[in-house]
Amino acid sequence: MKTATLKSLPAKKLPKTDREQAVLLGLIELYLKMGKPIGSQTLQENGFESLSSATIRNYFGKMEEQGYLKQQHTSGGRIPTAKAFRLYADAYSDQGVIDGDQAEILEEVLKKNSREVATALNLAAESLSELAKCAVFISAPRFDQDFVQDIRLIQLDPTKLLSIAITDFGLIRTETIYLDRPVDILFLRSAEEYFLWRMNKGEKPLFRGEAEAKMAQRIYNEVMVRHVVGYANFTSEDILRTGLSKLLAYPEFNDAAALANSLSLLEDEGQMQALLRECCKKNQLTCWIGDELCPFVPPGSECAIIAIPYRINQTIAGAIALLGPMRLPYKNLFGLAQHFSELLSKSLTQSVYKFKITFRQPKGQGSERIENGDEILKTNRSILLEDKSR
Numbered sequence: 001m002k003t004a005t006l007k008s009l010p011a012k013k014l015p016k017t018d019r020e021q022a023v024l025l026g027l028i029e030l031y032l033k034m035g036k037p038i039g040s041q042t043l044q045e046n047g048f049e050s051l052s053s054a055t056i057r058n059y060f061g062k063m064e065e066q067g068y069l070k071q072q073h074t075s076g077g078r079i080p081t082a083k084a085f086r087l088y089a090d091a092y093s094d095q096g097v098i099d100g101d102q103a104e105i106l107e108e109v110l111k112k113n114s115r116e117v118a119t120a121l122n123l124a125a126e127s128l129s130e131l132a133k134c135a136v137f138i139s140a141p142r143f144d145q146d147f148v149q150d151i152r153l154i155q156l157d158p159t160k161l162l163s164i165a166i167t168d169f170g171l172i173r174t175e176t177i178y179l180d181r182p183v184d185i186l187f188l189r190s191a192e193e194y195f196l197w198r199m200n201k202g203e204k205p206l207f208r209g210e211a212e213a214k215m216a217q218r219i220y221n222e223v224m225v226r227h228v229v230g231y232a233n234f235t236s237e238d239i240l241r242t243g244l245s246k247l248l249a250y251p252e253f254n255d256a257a258a259l260a261n262s263l264s265l266l267e268d269e270g271q272m273q274a275l276l277r278e279c280c281k282k283n284q285l286t287c288w289i290g291d292e293l294c295p296f297v298p299p300g301s302e303c304a305i306i307a308i309p310y311r312i313n314q315t316i317a318g319a320i321a322l323l324g325p326m327r328l329p330y331k332n333l334f335g336l337a338q339h340f341s342e343l344l345s346k347s348l349t350q351s352v353y354k355f356k357i358t359f360r361q362p363k364g365q366g367s368e369r370i371e372n373g374d375e376i377l378k379t380n381r382s383i384l385l386e387d388k389s390r
Contacts, residue, residue, distance in 0.1 A: 021087075023048065023059045024068055028080045028088045032329055035251070037077030082290030085304065085326050089287045096335030102131050103339060110343040113351040117143050119170030120347070121240055125320075128340050129243030132322050132333055135266060139237040139276040139318035141359040143169055143352075146231070151195040151223055158182030163223045171238075175226050177219055183212075191216040235362050236273050237318060241266055252302050252325035261301040262323065271296045276319040279307040283316065285337060289326055304328055308337045311345040312352060312359065320344070 027038050030046055040056040048056060060078050063069045068087070069078040080088070109127045114120045121140060129136040147168040154162040161177040186208075193205035194216045207213040244266055253259040265271050275296050279286045285308040291299055306328070307321040320341060322333055351357065 019051070020059050020062065023051070023056060024063055024080075024084060025088060025091060027069070027078065028084055031080055032327060035327060037072060037079050039077035042077065080326075082292070082326055085289045085330075086292070089289065089330050092331050093285065093287065093334060095331060096333075096338050097331050098335035098339050099332070102332075102336060105131060106336075106340055106343055110340075110347045113347065113354050115168065115351070115355045115357070116170040117348065117351060117357065118167070118240075120351070121344075122170070122242065124340070124344060124347075125240055125242045128320070128322070128336065129246060132324070132336055133246050133249065134322040134324040134328070134333070135241070135243040135247055136320065136322055137239055137241040137266065137272050137276070138320050139239055139273060139280075141237065141312075141317050141361050142231070142234055144358045144360065145356065146171065148199065148224070148227060150199075150201075151192065151220070153177075153188045153192060153219075155183070155185070155188060161188075161219070163219070165223060165227050173227060173230065175223060177222060179215070179219075183215070187212055187215075191219060195220055236270070237276070237362055239269050239272050239276075241272070247324065250325045250327075252327060258302050261298045262303040265293070265297045266323065272321075275305065276307060276321060279319040279321070280309050280316050283309060285334060287330070302326055306330070306333050306337055308341045310341045310348070312348045317348065317359065317361075 023043070026047055027043055030038050030043060040053040040060060043056055044051060044053055060069060063084075064071065064078065068081055068084040070081055071078055105127060106124075109124055110120075112120075118140075121138060125136045125138055148165050149168050150166045152164040152166070154164065156162055156176070159179045159182050161179065161183075163175045163177050165173045165175075167173070190205045190207055190212065193202055194207075194213075196202035197204045198220055207216065244263065247253045247259060247262060253262065265275070275288075275293075285306070287304065287306050288296075289304045290301070293301060293303065293305060297303065302325055303323060304326045305321050305323050307319050309316045309319045311317060320337065322328075322337060352359065
């Protein structure tokens, strides 16, 4: 397999270690490849022919006492602990490697500049998840100059609707709308036509009565006001996530409790934001293993996270994180994360310049209160794309 060491992750020789540490790193490397406990004879046959099985077993015993190895069965081989994976990750954190095919795939996905920055981010995250075989989540700033392109309605029950607002940048925002009287499917279709007309994308529809026309207007105003308020005033980064199903492929997550503990982070947007902010503060590739993830995940979780910031015009805009079991190919994922960050930073920087897009980081609450929804609709034409001359 063709590999290349990334320029931004220069290789360096590992510090001089005694034979015990060499044995430990060798065992971890073999465990990452095989995914099963490693015995002394197996390790001896894979690069440690100069050591006897008895010597290796002695090393195993010492490392087990030190908390680096554990044994599932008395007569079985050893497996690394979170402490061992930490040592391994620290040893190779600046020696990331990436397969040539992986690099080509990422470069192809991220070579195009797009105004649909949210869509581009999602597609890039999907590709990274596929290559890394991990769940991926990304924090993103709020991009300006966005527009509502379409609004769809889905009926949940006779008096409850789900509105779906689709923006020019590819964002999808949903809101639950409660009505004071029941509506039918004919009204929903007429209302959607009305929304398009308000955004200069169709003809004004005919309603079955004035009451329906007024209800469509109220729904439109409600959806738009909620969108504008949420768009203009935000206190946390947007979070994109994908690849949760990748975790099911790992035997470590066959246990429902282990899977639930790991997924608890991916279901808690606040925790994801906090973890990615921590990565941005460190301003470097960061790795959390096992209980180092507390309080982001419950104690005893058998998972690890690799995160790295990305930039727009040399300014940190957010961070990318890979989540999987502790048994991860750290060298390859370090390389993938670094290369992805570089390509994403370049692509987004080019896109914001090309399409004259600005972006904002979240701020604390305290913006002025909005009293009149109609006034918002009249003064935010760049967001709503509404022709008020009608």
